Amino acid sequence: METEIVSEFLPFGRIYKDGRVERLTGTEIIPPSLDARNDVVSKDVVYSPDHNLSVRLFLPHKSTDNKLPLLIYIHGGAWIIESPFSPIYHNYVTEVVKSANCLAVSIQYRRAPEHPIPAAYEDSWSAIQWIFSHADGSGPEEWINEHADFNRVFIGGDSAGANMSHHMAMRASKEKLDPKIKGVAIVHPAFWGTDPVDEHDVQDAETRSGIAEVWEKIASPNSVNGTDDPLFNVVGSDSDFSGLGCEKVLVAVAGKDVFVRQGLGYAAKLEKSGWRGDVEVVVEEEEGHVFHLQNPDSESASRFFKKFVGFITGSSTDVM
Structure with missing residues (x-):
């Protein structure tokens, strides 16, 4: 096996001379389970046979509601690492589904460097189109047909996934996705x-x-344009937010995160854009990037978790 390193992009991974990519983190996988774990069942369903991509579905095991809010989750990881099957995302989405009593669909997308951007964006949109093919109850996946309330659809993500969540909401408006998305959570x-x-x-x-x-x-x-690519330079570019395709947005930032001013700038730009939805900003001054995933048992993570769940359920921040 070729051992000569051509490129090293720490802390994410290395590229070798033979083209092999070694990821140094975010590679662990948890299998889905139809046996309830923490009162939630899960399974993987292929949505893109061409690229061998799946979504992981999460469903409350004992829900008495026939129709549930639908959360479409786009994971972070710098477009390079992690997946819906990573422990950090599987466990977090499980907790959200249990507390919010919602159906969640967590999207797998092709990652860089093997599949550079815009592959991740195209895959995420393809997954959203696949999910919305169930809106009339006749899609290929029974859990979505039976349980998804398409009048209560939320898209959410963290870091790179938050970036893509914004662009998915913009594209939903441009391509007139129907039914419309209710809310988008832009986290760090x-x-x-x-x-x-x-x-x-x-x-x-x-x-x-x-x-x-x-x-x-x-x-x-x-x-x-390098970092001034409109996909990355969302706040500083001349892109128009007025057509953002949802009713409300939750913007979460952390005071010690390098992206904090970008997140606050995003919320300010959205409010000034003429967009007619509601924007809520949540700030944790003493925390860093994706602290709620890194240390989910902390007091601040618990506080944000309640806010995120409340955003989906439409209840107050005191939701348990």
């Missing part, structure tokens, strides 16, 4: 650009170049 979004969005944004040249390198050399080497 991976938005970036060549220049800081304000004087409080990251000024350190090494940090900025490090993030740019991941995008330009690994995730999206074909971007003509």
